[in-house]
Amino acid sequence: MPKKLQETINRIGIPRLIITAFFIFLCILAVLLGLPIGSLISDTLVRTGMNGVLVLAMVPGILCGIGLNFGLPLGIVCGLIGGLISIEMNLTGLKAFSVAVLISVPISAVVGYFYGMLLNKVKGSEMMVSTYVGFSAVSLMCIGWLVMPFNSPEIKWPIGKGLRTTITLTSRYAKVLDNLFSFSIGGIVFPTGLLAFFLICCFIMWRFLRSRAGIAMKAVGDNPVFASASGINVNKSRIIGTMLSTILGAVGIIAYAQSFGFYQLYQAPMMMGFAAVAAVLIGGASAKNAKISHVILGTFLFQGLLTVALPVANKIVTEGNLAEVLRIIVSNGIILYALTKVGGGGE
């Protein structure tokens, strides 16, 4: 029996157990401290939907063999461009949201294609290279945001050059998905549209992974030599995976922004990739394997942890931002843990 227990613990991973236990502990603490449970649950639901698509973007990356896609900011930047164009076109509501998505998809597909070609040239160090590709893309776009020819007064600074650092979506499409068919039971508000959007994205990905191209992609990620021997074009499959990841990053940031209510430009997307990576790892994925269930579970756990930790921490320590520090430790700790499992070590 203890052996079986040991095996289960190994399979789940000690950090994951700690995080889950910590989450449950925080929830109990929240109840004891008399925090409004209803709004905490609704916040968790909203934040799960908000971040879900960004986390989903990790799945094709991991499965096609490029590992954890730290270069997610590349897709995010494409999504931001799409979102800004939809505002520039003076659209509102669900239509504006859809247009933003429709514009950003081809942009991110093209960017993802070249990004995938780059990653094919650096097999073995994809994670390091992708991190710095993401960083450089964000800093290059900082110059981009300063010189882009947008004219809408909502996007531009009233005086001087360049675009605003945060662009408010209140009069455009803030919370269009959140409020779509939303209903409340006993103080818990369900952001039906948002969750449905997330689940639809998950379903499409699930379907894709069972299609011909998806199975080929998974084979490439599993064992490139074997895949190549069985006649699969390894590089092409990896490019498809990278493209999908980038596209989901673009769509993800638009879904994120509509719920958050703002587009954040300049340095903001820099670290967003890390949060997504951490979430999928918490859900049970590794640098080699990921499932849709990992995405849903991981996003819920990670975002739930952050949502509950904030008011609990504020009750205990009034000064400073304990929840933010917690986020840094948890997210980077789980990434480190996953890296130690990549291989090579432990001889």
Added chain:
Amino acid sequence: MSENTSLNLQRDKGNSLGLGGIVKKILFDNMVTILFVVLCIFGIYFSGQSLAFITGELITRIARNAFLVLSLIIPVLAGMGLNFGIVIGAMAGQIAIIAVTHWKITGIAGFLLCILISTPLAILFGYFTGRLLNKTKGQEMIASMILGFFANGLYQLLFLFFIGTIIPMKNPTLVLSGGIGIKNTIDLSGGIKYAVDGLYRMPLSLALLIISLILIVINIYKYLETKKIKRKDNEKYLFSVGASILLLILSIALMVFRTSFMFIKVPFVTILVIVAICIFNVFIVKTKLGQDFRTVGQDMHVANVSGINVDKIRVTAIIISTVLAAWGQLIFLQNIGTLNTYGSHEQVGMFAIAALLIGGASVTKATNSQAIIGIILFHTLFIVSPLAGKNLLGSAQIGEYFRVFVAYGVIGVSLGLHAFKQQIEAKNKFKSQ
């Protein structure tokens, strides 16, 4: 594949076809550095700054940053790539500074105490970093980077929440008004500011004079030495002697013609410390430990077979690097004069690595001279890019973002190129088998 063979062809030509080929090879091998020389010249021209101003700034920045950059070299030697974990060493340095500032020990005594406190901390941190990196072989760089972020979280936990609660500390100049947590910025003036820099400041012309004389002596010695054993490449020492004589003439000219250069002062002791660390980096290669570093760096498997404890050597390399980084951060902060408690260390790794790479180093090869050249180029760009951006494009912000982009971009490109080369080498190996 075809690119690679053409490259090899070029190299072969370079060996056999004389000057043209050699020039081509030099250009190709130092592509990054040459690109940045050109960028810097453009930047200096368009910024419209006087050369004297830029030189003065540059000397301050070399003295400030060189030590940190030089702390990266040993892990590269040991095949662990660029150690983003120097951030953790920097944290050790800052912990020491906060303690010493709290005890109000000032000047050089305070600085020495900082070194005394930070060293055991850095050894401990380095040990854990090394252990972790042994578990993530092949992914050391990303692991050390993430470890830096992770450690930053622990560091914040320590100084934001443990000070005043678990660790009792009553000091209104350091602790936030609520009694918990260290303030965001700590003023070091009146503390250890300029503790080392201020010991003795030498006029630039005199410093140049001394340096050129030393270089002349060293190079003549090396020339004679190599002539005795009839090595062929000894012309390069004669060339260096010529260059040093030019430097000598320049320094005398600076003394004779009273230009604005005469106001530039060099922090002599700091430069001395930097020279010492350069010598350390050279001499460690000649020791048994240094040879082990190189063996492990070239091939872990071979090293293991020949009886070297690979894991232990790798941990040692990281410990040395972390300790040096802690000292480097102390030198950095005594010059800056304000400690940004939660921010000073964050960018340290990135900027040091970018500087090293700009100097022509790669993931597998880095030398002292590459580090120094890199610092000069990178910081020239730092000094001139806001003004150049303003004059050229009408916005200082663009220049500002441009240099951030350069820092990230150069790391990305050189990591990419390295991985690309590795892939091709692996393919060639596969084919030849």
